[in-house]
Amino acid sequence: xxxxxxxxxxxxxxxxxxxxxxxxxxxxxxxxxxxxxxxxxxxxxxxxxxxxxxxxxxxxxxxxxxxxxxxxxxxxxxxxxxxxxxxxxxxxxxxxxxxxxxxxxxxxxxxxxxxxxxxxxxxxxxxxxxxxxxxxxxxxxxxxxxxxxxxxxxxxxxxxxxxxxxxxxxxxxxxxxxxxxxxxxxxxxxxxxxxxxxxxxxxxxxxxxxxxxxxxxxxxxxxxxxxxxxxxxxxxxxxxxxxxxxx
Numbered sequence: 001x002x003x004x005x006x007x008x009x010x011x012x013x014x015x016x017x018x019x020x021x022x023x024x025x026x027x028x029x030x031x032x033x034x035x036x037x038x039x040x041x042x043x044x045x046x047x048x049x050x051x052x053x054x055x056x057x058x059x060x061x062x063x064x065x066x067x068x069x070x071x072x073x074x075x076x077x078x079x080x081x082x083x084x085x086x087x088x089x090x091x092x093x094x095x096x097x098x099x100x101x102x103x104x105x106x107x108x109x110x111x112x113x114x115x116x117x118x119x120x121x122x123x124x125x126x127x128x129x130x131x132x133x134x135x136x137x138x139x140x141x142x143x144x145x146x147x148x149x150x151x152x153x154x155x156x157x158x159x160x161x162x163x164x165x166x167x168x169x170x171x172x173x174x175x176x177x178x179x180x181x182x183x184x185x186x187x188x189x190x191x192x193x194x195x196x197x198x199x200x201x202x203x204x205x206x207x208x209x210x211x212x213x214x215x216x217x218x219x220x221x222x223x224x225x226x227x228x229x230x231x232x233x234x235x236x237x238x239x240x241x242x243x244x245x246x247x
Contacts, residue, residue: 016098017052018059024050025060029069032085040070040078099241103234105176110230112172113157117210117226118219120163128163132211135159139207143200156207163214206232 028034040046043057050057061078064070069084120128135155142149154177161170206229213221 017056018063019098019101021046021050021052021056021060022063025064026067026069029064029080029084034080034085036080036082036084038080039076040080042077099237103237103241106230106234106237109176110226110234112169113160113226113230114223116164116166116169117160117214117222119166119169120160121214121217121219121222123165124163124214124217128159129211129215132156132159132163132214136204136207136211140204143197143204146197148196149200153203153207156211160210160214202232203229 025034025040034040040061041049043054043061046052046057046060047054061070065072069081070078071081072078124132135152135158139149139152139156142152154173158170158173161173164170206225210222210225210229213225
């Protein structure tokens with residue numbers, strides 16, 4: 001199936017043009033704008049429309065092939081794979097590479113974790129609290145050792161998910177995995193003056209406030225603690241995004 005209406009907007013200057021192009025093409029496929037069987041334009045045509053180099057196009061095509069969204073037919077071209085626009089929801093770890101990605105994941109987490117934490121406050125048991133405070137203690141230990149504590153950070157949110165009494169919250173957090181936690185290196189990359197120990201100390205204090213609200217069975221305080229915790233991360237990353245654009 002030829003696609004006579006294919007068009008791409010010129011990509012803006014970015015630190016990851018290949019990711020931007022991959023995301024743009026992926027969205028066209030998933031939205032149904034490029035139905036299964038549609039033949040993609042040649043690499044040269046994509047290059048000209050998007051205003052990127054041939055290597056960027058190759059990387060994007062390779063990424064979409066790896067996701068099984070497109071297939072190559074030797075001597076004919078590249079086509080949208082059968083069933084490509086009806087895949088189940090998923091988030092690829094490659095989508096955590098930029099500040100913009102981190103912001104969108106944080107927004108998704110905010111929507112989910114507000115109620116997840118309130119439910120944890122409502123349903124938590126002593127065993128949940130014991131695990132939660134243990135995870136927070138382990139985070140503090142890693143923080144004091146000068147480590148990033150990403151694994152321990154994720155463990156805290158998994159403990160809260162389990163305390164909610166709804167197994168789908170835990171499955172969601174596990175599904176996102178370490179990508180749920182904004183990269184410490186991403187912050188340092190765009191803000192050389194960032195103080196990682198100070199940042200981790202702030203996270204630790206926010207975790208403690210959230211855990212205390214859950215222990216107190218205060219649902220609204222738990223929601224507010226999440227708003228503060230993830231809201232602060234959102235503000236930080238949006239500020240970095242503005243700084244990156246200005247550079």
